[in-house]
Amino acid sequence: MQIHQLWQYPVKGFGGNQMPLAKLQQGSYFPNDRQFAISIGDEKTATASDGTWFRKAHFLQLMSHESLAEYSCRYDDAANPRLELLHHGTLCLSIDPAEPADCQRFGNFFFTLLGSKLRGKPRLMTMKHQAYSDQSTALISIASNASLDAFAEATNTKPDSRRFRINIIIDGGAPFAEEGLIGKTLRCGDALLLVKEPVGRCAAINVDPATAKRNPDDYVRFMKAHFGHSNLGIFAEVINGGIIRVGDRLQPA
Known part of the structure; x- marks a missing residue:
């Protein structure tokens, strides 16, 4: 093999x-795998601290939001960390996940895209030492x-x-x-x-x-x-x- x-x-x-x-x-x-997740805007995730694990039903996922398949992400955690969002391979957003304003920009992008299908305003959430794994x-x-x-x-x-x-x-x-x-x-x-x-x-x-x-x-x-x-x-x-x-x-x- x-x-x-x-x-x-x-x-x-x-x-x-x-x-x-x-x-x-x-x-x-796996390095930096599922380190981030975007909430569906429910009250629990809105008030939770970063690093709090939730079941996948609290996040955007293919089971309920198939349009996510159009998007992919890259993350470089080097000296200047960047989380990049690509649509069909074209970069459409690049943020520093340590900056609250940048994280809000990431959430706002999907609020504009999927707002009617969400419970509230989505939030980019971070796991530093674990993962949003099932x-x-x-x-x-x-x-x-x-x-x-x-x-x-x-x-x-x-x-x-x-x-x-x-x-x-x-x-x-x-x-x-x-x-x-x-x-x-x-x-x-x-x-x-x-x-x-x-x-x-x-x-x-x-x-x-x-x-x-x-x-x-x-x-x-x-x-x-x-x-x-x-x-x-x-x-x-x-x-x-x-x-x-x-x-x-x-x-x-």
Whole structure:
């Protein structure tokens, strides 16, 4: 198995960006992944302090706002951090997430775009040491091109990892064979990963990342009928940190 792509998704529910390498840290999420989220304007998130974790129902998400598939985000946390919002690849907003006025600009953008579909004024929220992940433990996601291809062939769609928001795309193996790695430790570069569990899919996969259109078919139900499950990918815990790169091999430790 070999790393084909590395993906970071800085803002929950939005498209991300590819990376040539990533520095994994023990017990942590994929670097800067889901570090930000945009609230739907409800009272709880409006009064919460940054760093407060909420369930995904409190945030903009593909399950309820499919137009988000038109947008992607980049985040550079170097000396001068910038969070960038792109629409179909064209930069439309660049902010410093440490500046309250800039965060308000980010929220205002989506209030203008989606105000009638929100409960109130949206807010850009930040997690510095955790992530707005759907699971409480710090895990990264891995899936194979073979699994993506099998889903695409069965649903008559184009293979696209963005539909599944996966951090590490690998080459090699049969479709869904990565589930056979559960319980095993993998070495990749200097990093060690303990594979924990499959990634169960939700209705977000019904949204085509290329068109931002919601498919009328329920792909979760389809997967259960066609494949006997609705999993695509695996979650792994970083038990030893290190730099991983596109082209690196994943192999049993």
